[in-house]
Amino acid sequence: MGRSPCCEKVGLKKGPWTAEEDQKLIAYIEEFGHGSWRALPAKAGLQRCGKSCRLRWTNYLRPDIKRGKFSLQEEQTIIQLHALLGNRWSAIAAQLPRRTDNEIKNYWNTHLKKRLTRMGIDPTTHKPKQDHSPGSSTSQYTKDSANLSHMAQWESARLEAEARLVRETNKLKVQRQLEFESSKPQPPARLFLNKITPLIQPSLPPCLDILKAWQSSWSKPTTKDDSNNNNNKMHSMYAMMLSNDDLESPTSTLNFPGTTLLPLPLSVPMTNNNIEPFNQSLLPLTNSTNNDDDDDDDDNEIWKQFNLTKHNTEGGHGHDNNNTMLNFQQDDDIMAAVEAFRASGGFDNNINTPPISTNVLQVLEGGDHQENLDGSMICNVNLEENKHYWNSILGLVNESDDMNSIL
């Protein structure tokens, strides 16, 4: 259908905003709210189109925006989510409090993408670049993995649609659940960040439903006997990449011998010094950085409980501990989506990690270790990494769930 321009272009200013224009926009929105963006410029005395005003406000002037350098944790989050979601910047931004999609997109294009490329990783597929010649021993694998990855994208999109549909039908049920949640004592300071950024987390992004559902479909329990399960070196790849010398973060020169991420934001007690729990969850373990809550026993116990819980179709809280704040509750709609996904065939049940992991693994030199660029060795403990990798992703998802539960 034909479409009229968003606004009358003639006579409207374009280009960089002046301080005066900013002040006008801020003053108007603070007093009246933005209301209709189309009508705002005239009311605010600005010679701009509404779209321009909206962009200026959402990407720059909004008071809850965090500017400046991205932390290592933020970088990791972006990369991990990009591996799963692709260029869905708004969905990625939803998991990075106070960052805008535009900023993340710019940062990806100017920093992370290049860094991945330098590391020999295709920033689009998150797979190592390799020989694609017909005679290449990896060509068939590449073809298969590409197909699998493609299928995963389609399945992801379809699953998202299903989850959305189920969510609609369960709206009343969810409402009751939220009311029940709100009647319970509120967890402590872990929610601090939510309170200061209510506007940027209005709802759980559908894509995260998919992550959760997807993870459920992949992560049936594994055993340490799965020595052939070589599916989890992606995590090491990213750890290797993030530990590259040119990393801009202050921690860039650190190596991550175990390439282990703290398991769960859920296992990180919230304190006044820890206002970004999910970021904390992605901190790499180093010799100089340790966390008392991160010993293997706790980790294993959490993972064990998670597996027990996620196979319980009734959901429920796996932990009711104020320190761990472990919320294992699976939204009913997600579980329904998972069931629908599985019923429709889903992925091969014999595969217990996502394509993005399997893709990387088989092209890396075999064995349980790989060499870092600086010669240090990265230990690939498959089971543990699988666990940690998905824990970090799930941590984001659960974090988002919790945010929604208090809004």
Next chain:
DNA sequence: AATCAGACCAACCGCTGTCGT
């Protein structure tokens, strides 16, 4: 000091999805 190239990022463009009529 001047010039140039590359990096950075705010802003724009055009498309899509949603909602109201």
Next chain:
DNA sequence: CACGACAGCGGTTGGTCTGAT
């Protein structure tokens, strides 16, 4: 159902900054 208005999203552009020569 068709249509228009609008908000949101992702890709792209172009102005500015910065460092190298």
